[in-house]
Amino acid sequence: MSQPHHSFPFTRRQLLTRIGALAGSVALYQAMTTMGHAAGTDFTHPPSLTGAKKGTRILVLGAGLAGMLSAYELRKAGYDVQILEFQNRSGGRNISLRAGDTVTELGGASQKVRFSNGNYFNPGPWRIPYHHQGLLYYCRKFGVELEPFIEVNHNTWLHSGDTFGGKSVRYREFSADFYGFTAELLAKAINQHKLDDIVSEDEHHYLIEAMKSWGALTPDLSYTKGTVSSWRRGFERAQGGGLNGAPIPSEVLARKDIMKSGLWDWMAFNQRIDMQTTLFQPVGGMDQIGKGFARQVKDLITLNCKVTKISQNEQGVTVTYNDMARGGAVRQMQADYCICTIPLSILSQLDVQVEDAMKAAILAVPYASSVKIGLEFNRRFWEEDEQIYGGISFTDQPISQISYPSHGYFRKGPAVLLGAICLERLRMTMLECLPKNVWNVLWSREVLFILNITRSFQTA
Secondary structure (H helix, E strand, O other): OOOOOOOOOOOOOHHHHHHHHHHHHHHHHHHHHHOOOOOOOOOOOOOOOOOOOOOOOOEEOOOHHHHHHHHHHHHOOOEEEEOOOOOOOOOOOOOOOOOOOEEEOOOOOEEEEEOOOEEEEOOOOOOEOOOHHHHHHHHHHHOOEEEOOOOOOOOOOOEOOOOOHHEOOOOHHHHHHHHHHHHHHHHHHHHHHOOOOOOOOHHHHHHHHHHHHHHHOOOOOOOOOHHHHHHHHHHOOOOOOOOOOOOOOOOOOOHHHHHHHHHHHHHHOOOHHOOOOOEEEEEOOOOOHHHHHHHHHHHHOOOOOOEEEEEEEEEEEEEEEHHHHHHOOEEEEEEEEEEEOOOOHHHHOOOOOOHHHHHHHHHHHOOEEEEEEEEEEOOOOHOOOOOOOEEEEEOOOOOOOEEEOOOOOOOOOOOOEEEEEOOOOOOOOHHHHHHHOOOOEEEOEEEEEOOOOOOOOOOO
């Protein structure tokens, strides 16, 4: 039964909260950017930090990329830096799973990775946009080799369970037909003077020609089965030599099914700036980034440290933690300043000495959960049988996406693909207004909290 629609004014914070919980962190980041709360990178060169007082101690909590890079630059500037990390490795979310690895979830469930040697799976971030210039700079500086990540492949599949008889269609077929039918409708409306109130006489000719080119239309402004459309969507039988070498045009999909399917939304997905080419990935797995960063600050990192308390006063910061490598022994470390990169969902469970407004801000930031499934197959059937080399297939089923590896093309033997990425969709009623300082960098005396908004689990 449909729910009643309530109309009431949302504050920006309420709206952003609903977006973050309902649509996930990608939509949240995009909405924040639109509202001026977030923006693309303005990185041109590393920071030039000066004025360090000799002997000033800085404690970094978390050995992910943010924590390690902070420590790297601060040590260069002359500060005395140490890093505490909860896990038995550095790198944070930049993790790759290989044969022999064991993954233990927060709830205690464990999985043993039984991939073949040489194969890996990235359960966290898995691609880097070209405009993440800060990350790309440090990858180059720290010797992390990158290779292209194939985001768009016109030979992958699009699937809607409610249209096309439940059968998958090729990305190129759907995109060609969607653009073609859309161009046909626009061109005929313009030609019939249905848009004269918004299309000037000077624009008329150029728009008609643009639609013919963009949509592969015939001279009579139709999108239909034929050679012109088949050069976009593919031929039923490709052209060849000999007596029977003439190509056979392919049938176009039904326009009503194309519009009903909603699959056009996946084409828009690939046109967002954070998904546009060129995308990159580290050679050998996403964990290579964390390893490259760790090589610069390895001597500063202490692993297996479970932080339980952060207290501060006018003299500095004291961090209490359990040394899990030594039976959970309780230890303390003092510093003049602390940089905390602990995820807010974890930080909110710790004893952190901050003002009430800061605690409320830490508690208020929504996080979206997800499931990613790595599947190993005996052979690269997507390449050998379907001629799919990299890219993503999309479906309206719960698995959402199937991503094909952008490395190891044409290799024989087992290979791993991303078999599913399922993002949690939460239903929410009215949410309370977020504290005013949630969307700002969180400061509290000597402690700097670095707020990490996850971007679709694909960027570092």
